[in-house]
Amino acid sequence: MPVSTAEIQELRKKTGAGMMDSKKALVEAKGDLEKAVVILREKGLADLSKRAGREAKEGVVDAYIHANGKIGVLVEVNSETDFVAKNDKFKEFAHDLALHIAAADPKYVSIEDVPEDETKKEKELYKKQAKTEGKPENIVDKIAEGKLAKYYEQIVLLEQPFVKNPDQKIKDYLGSIAGSLGENIKISRFVRMQLGLGQE
Structure with missing residues (x-):
């Protein structure tokens, strides 16, 4: 029995299980969402505490070199699954961060890092x-x-107003992306280099 992407996403949201496991459970349950939850729980694949405790191990490293070649940024953004890491919205978020870091020059990712x-x-x-x-x-x-x-x-990336939308802080942009993709998203680290800085 074919299952829709919306049904798979709904099951993933409910259980925290992976994409393929959710699809298999829905097929086995003949599309019955509650039965699929039971199947995943029996197999030990449903993490009912969901995203909060899940580690973001997949992701991308995005690079941005300013047009004049004098500023360069690398930023690592992580997701729980490679499915999300390959998503265009996720990649756009990582690139937006690289552009923001080039312009705003933060020193730390979060307040805890200060x-x-x-x-x-x-x-x-x-x-x-x-x-x-x-x-x-x-x-x-x-x-x-x-x-x-x-x-x-x-100085803190997550606390900075987003350069493309100053009414929104980076942490709020991160929250909206994580919410729309249904996964824990983490900005792990970044490096910003500027030509000539640090040289006497």
Whole structure:
């Protein structure tokens, strides 16, 4: 019995199982979604905790060289399956990231990647500035947190407004892509090189 792509996607969404396993289960269950879930669970292929704990091991490395050849970017974006890694929407996302990194020059992927001492140093600086400006003691921490969030927007990729759509942060773009593709998507790492930087 033939099964539709929509039915396969629905089963994958429900169970977290792979594409081919979902198709086989639906064929075996003669298109009955609930029976297919039971079949996958019996075979141990249904991960009912779904995407959250699943590792993103597939993916792409996208490269972008700016037209004048003075800036180059490599970015690694991972997905759970090669099926998604080959998807045009996924590839476009990876390329958009490379373009964004070339333009926005982030230093880290996520806030967790920022060294603790750097965060501490910046926060202390902002507190000191607020006190010097005569701000009331009870709001100094709040001011420092606000300035720290702005600092993260400059140096952390996921916190930056997307250059093609400044109303959307990169983390929101990532979330929308992951949601539409139905998989855990992860930006693993990137490198940005600029001609002449670091040379005396």
